Amino acid sequence: MKITKEAMCGTLESNDLLVKVLPFGGLQVSIYSEVMRQFGARIREVVGETLKQMGVTQGKIVVEDKGALDCAIRARVEAAVLRGAECEDLDWRAL
Amino acid sequence: MNEELNIETLNPREDKRGAAEVNRLLRASGLEMEADIQVFVVARDRKKIVGCAGLADGVVKCVAIAKERRGSSLAVKLMDEVQRLAMKRGQSHLFLYTKPDRAPLFEGCGFHQIVEVPGHACLMENTPVGIRDYCESLRAFRQQGQRIGCVVLNANPFTLGHLDLVRRALRECDWLHVFVVAEDASTIRYADRLDMVRAGLAGMDRLTVHGGSKYLISKATFPSYFIKDSHEVETCGTAIDLLIFRRYIAPALGITHRFVGSEPFCLVTRKYNEDMFEWLESASMEAAPIHVVEIPRLEVEGRAVSASEVRRLLAKDDFAAMTALTPATTLSRLRAIYAFRTLLQAGHRAA
Numbered sequence: 001m002k003i004t005k006e007a008m009c010g011t012l013e014s015n016d017l018l019v020k021v022l023p024f025g026g027l028q029v030s031i032y033s034e035v036m037r038q039f040g041a042r043i044r045e046v047v048g049e050t051l052k053q054m055g056v057t058q059g060k061i062v063v064e065d066k067g068a069l070d071c072a073i074r075a076r077v078e079a080a081v082l083r084g085a086e087c088e089d090l091d092w093r094a095l
Numbered sequence: 096m097n098e099e100l101n102i103e104t105l106n107p108r109e110d111k112r113g114a115a116e117v118n119r120l121l122r123a124s125g126l127e128m129e130a131d132i133q134v135f136v137v138a139r140d141r142k143k144i145v146g147c148a149g150l151a152d153g154v155v156k157c158v159a160i161a162k163e164r165r166g167s168s169l170a171v172k173l174m175d176e177v178q179r180l181a182m183k184r185g186q187s188h189l190f191l192y193t194k195p196d197r198a199p200l201f202e203g204c205g206f207h208q209i210v211e212v213p214g215h216a217c218l219m220e221n222t223p224v225g226i227r228d229y230c231e232s233l234r235a236f237r238q239q240g241q242r243i244g245c246v247v248l249n250a251n252p253f254t255l256g257h258l259d260l261v262r263r264a265l266r267e268c269d270w271l272h273v274f275v276v277a278e279d280a281s282t283i284r285y286a287d288r289l290d291m292v293r294a295g296l297a298g299m300d301r302l303t304v305h306g307g308s309k310y311l312i313s314k315a316t317f318p319s320y321f322i323k324d325s326h327e328v329e330t331c332g333t334a335i336d337l338l339i340f341r342r343y344i345a346p347a348l349g350i351t352h353r354f355v356g357s358e359p360f361c362l363v364t365r366k367y368n369e370d371m372f373e374w375l376e377s378a379s380m381e382a383a384p385i386h387v388v389e390i391p392r393l394e395v396e397g398r399a400v401s402a403s404e405v406r407r408l409l410a411k412d413d414f415a416a417m418t419a420l421t422p423a424t425t426l427s428r429l430r431a432i433y434a435f436r437t438l439l440q441a442g443h444r445a446a
Contacts, residue, residue, distance in 0.1 A: 011175045018178075030223060064223065
């Protein structure tokens with residue numbers, strides 16, 4: 001799956017996160033968080049797993065986190081990717 | 096909670112009553128309504144506007160929040176909506192100017208500082224990877240050498256004066272990076288200007304022609320360049336653009352010298368040249384200073400060659416007089432671009 005257009009999902013309110021996706025030659029993931037020291041590694045893990053499950057191979061993914069829970073991170077990343085990838089034939093069961 | 100908060104959009108040109116209310120809110124915050132704002136995002140508590148943020152061509156302006164609502168997360172809600180609205184309008188990359196002491200407020204809203212003119216202003220963008228990734232893309236064009244030069248041209252259109260400037264600059268450095276201003280606000284479209292520069296410099300060694308970007312003389316970094324009838328060119332107007340060059344662009348490419356043609360005509364450009372010495376060379380900052388070299392304009396028959404003179408001739412379809420001021424590569428492209436217009440006018444005259 002490739003990101004073909006710019007898209008975003010989420011907010012910058014507390015306990016949420018903003019995910020932006022852009023078309024890009026490779027796969028580049030940038031993560032910024034207010035709780036980077038404490039949870040940075042875990043956030044990176046959740047974002048990475050979500051992208052892998054969705055089969056994202058190309059795109060620039062920018063995550064700005066305000067202390068969101070794992071399930072929120074997963075949901076926001078999924079929604080942003082789906083908006084940016086314009087995919088029709090998605091296997092929802094795989095998510 | 097005893098409130099009913101709605102976030103809505105407001106077009107200041109259509110909704111005069113709304114615009115007047117926004118104006119009152121701005122004034123109460125020591126701000127002025129700006130004429131180029133296309134749309135506002137406003138927060139209403141029942142009927143009353145308690146917060147606003149304006150959007151003008153990818154630049155966020157006139158952000159104000161009513162005194163009694165400060166300290167809540169209203170700014171975040173407003174700015175989230177500004178980003179969503181801007182993306183719908185095809186402007187995902189946003190810039191914002193603010194006073195340095197207000198920067199932390201916008202940092203909480205997803206804006207990241209690019210540069211600061213201490214005590215005056217700072218420029219922010221709505222992505223943590225914008226300027227970083229741009230520099231990364233420039234680094235691919237780095238060249239070896241002791242003296243790495245740079246010239247920034249608008250080339251509206253590319254003249255013999257520009258060609259002379261590039262040739263002389265090349266004599267003084269090991270490699271020259273030539274940037275073409277990307278903002279599409281000139282008589283001649285960016286794609287055509289870039290094409291003219293590439294054609295005019297084709298075959299020259301030790302030189303790279305780069306397209307411009309939002310970080311180099313754009314409406315975001317240098318708004319007054321594109322509004323030349325505003326005679327007042329504030330200090331910050333040029334400082335932001337030059338500081339971005341010194342702190343990011345020059346280090347990415349290893350640029351040691353910036354060459355510039357002397358400016359006998361345009362006040363704004365002349366001020367930009369003067370400020371170059373200040374912000375690139377003299378001002379003390381962490382980033383290494385860049386040597387600024389001003390090269391006297393090429394003269395033809397005792398007059399400095401200027402692109403504005405060529406545009407005057409172009410308006411009169413005087414291609415014969417243009418041959419003394421532009422290289423053949425520019426002339427042939429101008430002919431191609433304006434051939435259709437000339438045909439039309441000939442048709443009118445015949446009719």
